[in-house]
Amino acid sequence: MKTPPPSLLSYILLALMCLYPSQGSDHICESPDHGSTLQVMHVYSPCSPFRPAKSLSWEDMVLDIAAKDEARLLYLSGLVAAKSVVPIASGRQTIQSPTYIVRAKIGTPARTMFMAMDTSSDAAWIPCTGCIGCPPSLFASAKSTTYKSLGCQTAQCKQVPNPSCVGTACSFNLTYGSSSIAAALSQDTITLATDPIPNYSFGCIQKAVGSSVPPQGLLGLGRGPMSLLSQTQNLYKSTFSYCLPNFKSLNFSGSLRLGPVGQPLRIKYTPLLKNPRRSSLYYVNMIGIRVGRKIVDIPPSALAFNPITGAGTIFDSGTVFARLVQPAYIAVRDEFRRRIKGATVSSLGGFDTCYSVPIAAPPITLLFTGMNVTLPPDNILIHSSAGSITCLAMAAAPDNVNSVLNVIANMQQQNHRVLFDVPNSRLGVARELCT
Ligand SMILES: *[C@@H]1O[C@H](CO)[C@@H](O)[C@H](O)[C@H]1NC(C)=O
Ligand SMILES: *[C@@H]1O[C@H](CO)[C@@H](O)[C@H](O)[C@H]1NC(C)=O
Numbered sequence: 001m002k003t004p005p006p007s008l009l010s011y012i013l014l015a016l017m018c019l020y021p022s023q024g025s026d027h028i029c030e031s032p033d034h035g036s037t038l039q040v041m042h043v044y045s046p047c048s049p050f051r052p053a054k055s056l057s058w059e060d061m062v063l064d065i066a067a068k069d070e071a072r073l074l075y076l077s078g079l080v081a082a083k084s085v086v087p088i089a090s091g092r093q094t095i096q097s098p099t100y101i102v103r104a105k106i107g108t109p110a111r112t113m114f115m116a117m118d119t120s121s122d123a124a125w126i127p128c129t130g131c132i133g134c135p136p137s138l139f140a141s142a143k144s145t146t147y148k149s150l151g152c153q154t155a156q157c158k159q160v161p162n163p164s165c166v167g168t169a170c171s172f173n174l175t176y177g178s179s180s181i182a183a184a185l186s187q188d189t190i191t192l193a194t195d196p197i198p199n200y201s202f203g204c205i206q207k208a209v210g211s212s213v214p215p216q217g218l219l220g221l222g223r224g225p226m227s228l229l230s231q232t233q234n235l236y237k238s239t240f241s242y243c244l245p246n247f248k249s250l251n252f253s254g255s256l257r258l259g260p261v262g263q264p265l266r267i268k269y270t271p272l273l274k275n276p277r278r279s280s281l282y283y284v285n286m287i288g289i290r291v292g293r294k295i296v297d298i299p300p301s302a303l304a305f306n307p308i309t310g311a312g313t314i315f316d317s318g319t320v321f322a323r324l325v326q327p328a329y330i331a332v333r334d335e336f337r338r339r340i341k342g343a344t345v346s347s348l349g350g351f352d353t354c355y356s357v358p359i360a361a362p363p364i365t366l367l368f369t370g371m372n373v374t375l376p377p378d379n380i381l382i383h384s385s386a387g388s389i390t391c392l393a394m395a396a397a398p399d400n401v402n403s404v405l406n407v408i409a410n411m412q413q414q415n416h417r418v419l420f421d422v423p424n425s426r427l428g429v430a431r432e433l434c435t
């Protein structure tokens with residue numbers, strides 16, 4: 001290939017610099033989303049309105065995140081264990097804190113909200129003007145010319161939990177432990193990147209009791225009724241992918257790509273499994289775990305998919321650290337420890353395999369039907385910034401009777417493209433550095 005003349009080269013460089021503004025500049029926070037791709041930010045990112053006012057120490061941040069994970073796990077295990085079929089019970093987790101957020105524009109004129117991205121939830125939730133107990137950033141539904149509330153007789157009203165009629169309007173409540181929210185079932189235009197979606201059904205939160213309602217709402221990416229997928233069949237064909245940035249590089253952002261266009265062609269797939277009782281969750285068949293080259297000894301029942309009990313393995317965007325049921329975790333942890341010879345094991349919060357000397361960790365490979373995913377150290381270890389502590393970023397599922405779920409969490413998914421291809425009933429994973 002011939003080198004282009006300098007003038008052309010500098011033009012190309014200039015064009016590239018305009019396309020990719022320098023890292024850390026405010027430009028990156030203002031940069032618009034293009035096509036059907038949204039920027040995904042960590043909730044502590046400099047571009048996030050929810051970043052902590054003063055930066056937390058590494059240990060405090062890990063303990064804080066791990067504590068929120070406990071609540072998430074309780075929610076997920078409660079979800080799979082419940083006997084009755086409640087179509088969008090998953091909305092209960094709106095009472096939890098977001099990890100990754102995307103920008104969405106709601107109403108006419110459009111109001112930008114930073115919504116939590118959640119693959120284990122169906123409905124979208126937005127705190128609305130007049131809400132009692134909501135954080136201060138509210139959507140002024142009365143000022144939107146395209147807003148309407150949905151009546152008790154609508155099909156959507158039959159899909160929400162605990163519906164009730166306020167006059168003729170459909171309203172519903174969710175409880176989670178000691179927290180609860182009440183929302184009006186509503187419709188308005190939601191714009192994702194450059195795609196306007198008219199008449200999108202969501203819950204307009206009117207009352208919240210409890211501490212951690214996602215401050216600007218939640219976007220459910222589950223596959224049950226009322227989810228984004230169900231409401232945009234023609235536009236996005238129940239297909240999306242994301243790349244979650246590593247939370248140690250808070251200046252980086254990832255992407256949420258909606259629809260089949262632009263999805264990776266070279267990617268490994270495993271079949272998605274469907275649990276009719278918990279239609280929102282993305283179950284896959286994990287058949288084993290390798291630590292280094294050794295497939296560890298896990299009783300098959302600890303990994304088996306069972307739609308009745310809810311047992312099995314899910315990919316979840318809202319849990320931070322992987323959780324394995326007790327026998328699976330213990331087998332992985334013991335082999336991991338065996339490979340790190342001579343170093344003293346300590347603990348930190350809920351993590352029981354930590355070291356205060358540098359270690360050479362073996363890779364961990366998750367074996368799924370048709371797909372093996374080898375996780376590099378960044379996806380399995382958390383390091384303190386000073387490098388003084390390193391922990392295995394996994395834990396045993398909470399020790400209760402409902403603990404039947406293995407959760408592939410967002411730390412394990414960071415810097416991978418994870419593709420949810422519902423029409424072909426498959427989930428794809430490929431390494432990708434998201435920036
Ligand atoms: C992120 O960018 C800011 C400037 O906007 C800079 O001060 C900071 O050091 C960067 N942080 C990292 C971890 O690169
Ligand atoms: C929902 O919550 C509101 C406000 O707290 C309350 O007045 C209403 O009775 C609740 N409805 C149901 C069905 O629980």
Ligand SMILES: *[C@@H]1O[C@H](CO)[C@@H](O)[C@H](O)[C@H]1NC(C)=O
Pocket residue numbers: 198199
């Ligand atoms: C949205 O709802 C309004 C009022 O119910 C209706 O007139 C309009 O056709 C709907 N738009 C779309 C795109 O479905």
Ligand SMILES: *[C@@H]1O[C@H](CO)[C@@H](O)[C@H](O)[C@H]1NC(C)=O
Pocket residue numbers: 290295367369370371372
């Ligand atoms: C995954 O790894 C296992 C054990 O190392 C191997 O037997 C299997 O063929 C691999 N599967 C794929 C799809 O590469």
